[in-house]
Amino acid sequence: MQASIVIRNARVLTMDETQPHADAVAISGNRILAVGSDVDVARFVGPQTRRIDAGGATVLPGFNESHLHIFSGSVALNTLSLFGVRGFDNLRTALLRFAAERPDSKLLIGKSAEYTLVSETRNMTRHDLDAIIPDRPVILVAPDHHTGWANTLALKMAGLLEGRDVGVGNEVVMAKDGLAHGELREINAMGPVFALGDTGGREGLGFETGGEPAHVTATERVADIAVLRQGLAYCASLGITSIQNMDGNLYQLELMDEIEQTDGLPVRVRIPFHMKSFMPLSDLEAKAAVWRDRYASDKLRCDFVKMFMDGVAQSGTAVFVDDYANRPGWKGEPLFTQDHFNEIAANADRLGLSIAVHAIGDGAVRMVLDGYEAAAAANGPRDRRNRIEHAEVVHPDDLPRFGRLGVVASMQPTHPPGSAGTPLEPYVSCVGEARWQYCFPWRRLVDTGASIVFGTDWPVSPLAPISCIYDAMNRKVWRDDLPDHRLTLAETLAAYTRTSAWLEYMEDRKGILREGYLADLVMLSGDIEAIGLDKLDTLRPVLTLCDGRVTYEA
Structure with missing residues (x-):
């Protein structure tokens, strides 16, 4: 032949x-x-x-990118990157230049804005942004995409200036004057501002609500497909041949299918059904299982459920077993009760769907492990390949449970503070020194029998796998007596190829040559x-x- x-x-x-x-x-x-x-x-x-x-x-x-947000990442290619920008004057220069280049943009969006961008001692406010651009709506988003800062005009146009109930675990931070401070915690709080933009916030719907756009014109649909084509081509340019998306709705699946049926997808795409706390349990059978059967090719699949158990440590929305080191009396508030999560996990498992759950704090990680264990007890033995996304802090009692339960740790080598040029604060102070040895514990997880896959959480972090592998292999400890959690180069490459294919139940046809x-x-x-x-x-x-x-x- x-x-x-x-x-x-x-x-x-x-x-x-x-x-x-x-x-x-x-x-x-x-x-x-x-x-x-x-x-x-x-x-x-x-x-x-x-x-x-x-x-x-x-x-x-x-490369198999195991954790990204393809629609919002594609949109972010045309937003302002504030990666590495420090200080008010540098922010002013970058934002004014960006605004001048985009006079017709409905919303000015800056990504990768560090929590300490304006000051090491206080959080950014709407007044900081008003001092730069008061007459156009502006939002800056933290690297973790769990916190944003908007100017007064954006808050007013989004109906947030006087505050709003945005659901458990989300917050429009209020100032002493009774008006919004400018800080928006979690996606439900930021969503109304993103809805002001050129895309109407459609790229965030699978992430924010799990819902579908109310109405999309033919012109808007063409524009959305063009944005996705740009993002997919960018993936291919970085050596990526498979992506596992971490937000999902039917709209994204339909757009991807249209691309596949015309020019063909340049990467293999896996998209989840995104289950939120307010959704009825019946959605698992009526939507998730139906989408799985409809989209089941080697190029486009929808065969797992994505959920969030908590937020992030920097904004106080991660959930810990013990108190935050810098906030005595506060452990964080989970987005699901244990009983509710157990019920969803058991039902998804009964339908043969794998589950991926965002869990940052050790309290959230424990809740997810408990839920997976309850599902296994309810439904009996099965090849599940469930996963926990991020698992940034794992209580020592829970480290061996990953391997014992067959739960995959989906990790991001660019996320440990101090890596990829990111600052240590406020993360290390939130977590506290007593937990440092259990932060991003790749080595300990592997040594206790867990499987690990690597990704970036793009657009939270830069997408390039080679840069991510560099960060994984050059990670520095925060204190000399802390364990070195790095994996070997061979283990790291496997986490980006062979193991990620196995996680997708595709180890019989990809992930190795x-x-x-x-x-x-x-x-x-x-x-x-x-x-x-x-x-x-x-x-x-x-x-x-x-x-x-x-x-x-x-």
Whole structure:
């Protein structure tokens, strides 16, 4: 058989434990034809074969981004990045320049605004933003996307200036003058401001409410598809061949399906049914199970349920077993009661749906583990592959429960404060030194039998897998006597490829480079094993193939 593409002279990391290394890969159609030496693969070269010399660079399975928000991330490509911006004067310069470049934008949005952007000693207020731009609505969003700061005009237009009940775990922070302070905690509080923007906030509906847009014109739909195409192409340019979205609604599924039916999706897409606390239990059967059956191809799937148990430590919305170190008497408030969560978990499990739950604090992590254990007790043995998103702090009593219950830890190497240029405060003070050794405990989780997958939570953090791998391998401890939670390079790469495919129940056809498997791979600009950990971030994807199709080429 003649190969359509042959890559030779490569350092192939197959992620296949039966054949870890090879020199060449042959592809026919959307499948891998052969993996082996240059001589082994040469027999598949014909007159129509495209031959690629890797020049000794690494070829490995395409990256599987296990946690991102594709619609909001795609929109964020056209917003102001405040990553690394510090101080009021620098904020003013960046925001005024951005506003001048977009005179017709309905809402000015800045992303990756640090909690300490304006001051190390106080939170940003609406008055800070009014001093820069008072006559156009503005919102800045923290890197974790759980806190935002809006100017007075935006708050007034969104109906938030005099406060509003935005639900449990969400808050419009009020000032002493009886008007909104400017700080908006969690998505329900920020949502009314995002609704003022060019997209009408549609990109946040699957995240904020799990609901659908009330009305979308044909023009708006075309614009939304264009935005998603841009985001998907960006994924491919970074060597990503699979994404696991962490918010979902039918609208996103329909848009993705339209892209697949026209030009074809450049990455494989997995989207959840997003279950919120106010939704009826019947939605699991009437919607989640129906969507699973409707979208079940290798390119577009909807086969799991996403939930939130808490918020984030920086805003006081994460849930801890013991009090916040900087707020005695406060442990945080969960978004579900234990009984309610147990009921949802048991019903989703009964329907054969896997579950992914955002849980930051050790109290929230414990509640989710308790719910998974209750579901298993109710429904009996099953290959569940449930997961906890972030698991930033895990109580020592709960560390071995991940492995025992088969719960996957879905982690983000860019999230530990001090990584990727992020500040330590206010996180480390919120958590407190007594819990530091149990923060982002990758090594301990793996050593106690847990499986780990890696992602970025884009647009919360930059999307590039290579940068994320660099951050994972170069993570620094906050104090010299704290444990080093880094994994090996091989474990880290597995968390971005083989294990992520297994998590999707697709380990029989992707995540490793093996004959007969789907032709999803990335070629880098150098040898990832030889370059040195401190230089990992200098590598770049130069070729991405998804389903045998070139989706990016430098």
